[in-house]
Amino acid sequence: MSDRLSKSIFGAVVGYFLFQIAAFLAFALPARFFSEYALPFFCVSASFHAFLLGLLLLFKQDFVKEATGERLERVNLANRITLFRITTLPTLLFLVLAARDHSIRFPLLALVVVVFASDFADGYISRKGGEVTRVGRMMDSASDYSLLIVLTVVFHYFKLIPRWLFLLVVFRLGIQVVLMGILVVVKRKVDPKTTILGKVAVATIMVLYAVEVLRLILGLADTRLLVALEWATGAVVAVSVVDKVVSFARSLREPKAAA
Secondary structure: OHHHHHHHHHHHHHHHHHHHHHHHHHHHHHHHHHHHHHHHHHHHHHHHHHHHHHHHHHHHHHHHOOOOOEEOOOOOOHHHHHHHHHHHHHHHHHHHHOOOOOOOOHHHHHHHHHHHHHHHHHHHHHOOOOOHHHHHHHHHHHHHHHHHHHHHHHHHHHOOOOHHHHHHHHHHHHHHHHHHHHHOOOOOOOOOOHHHHHHHHHHHHHHHHHHHHHHHOOOOOOOHHHHHHOOOHHHHHHHHHHHHHHHHHHHHOOOOOOO
């Protein structure tokens, strides 16, 4: 890794790996589940970060500002925030597993809120500073869906959302992953195109989850308004499945990327 961008990518990923270890320890040591989860967490998190590092180095030619075509010499702030969100996913998964037998529910939800808030921060910073990059869009799209999967599992585990909504959201996210994988194999390109309805579906789910967290913090009971919001979210997600299939079919008809 002779160029500055590669060194910056390496430093960012390694730095976040160390940060995630520290975050895990901050939960595991006081709650006394270090010996139970430390080794599997370290192996999974290390493998995940190594995989992420390899992908970023593979696509480092996409660290280019879309507005000007300027090639970045280092990972910018918006991309670092997106990376933080992505690298937190293994930590969240293991903390959810530990939460079954250890009292870390509220600290875990606090961490979820921080990760949730970062989704808005990176988009705002990248647009305000003209720092939008192709790799940033790819990471943001991947992190959005990965984050939604983790949040959906967390919220279902704590019974904050009904089972039917959990299954519908998982199905919608699964469709996204499968169709994107097919598109990569057939068209040999990674193109994070999104539709307006797709963005609305993601935003609707995020709003619902934010309301659920607020309800939990304030200790409020289920209300008719909340139930209505859940059904409205389900309807938007269901329609977005059809929209995603139509968008996928349209993408397949586009010219194939050059080898």
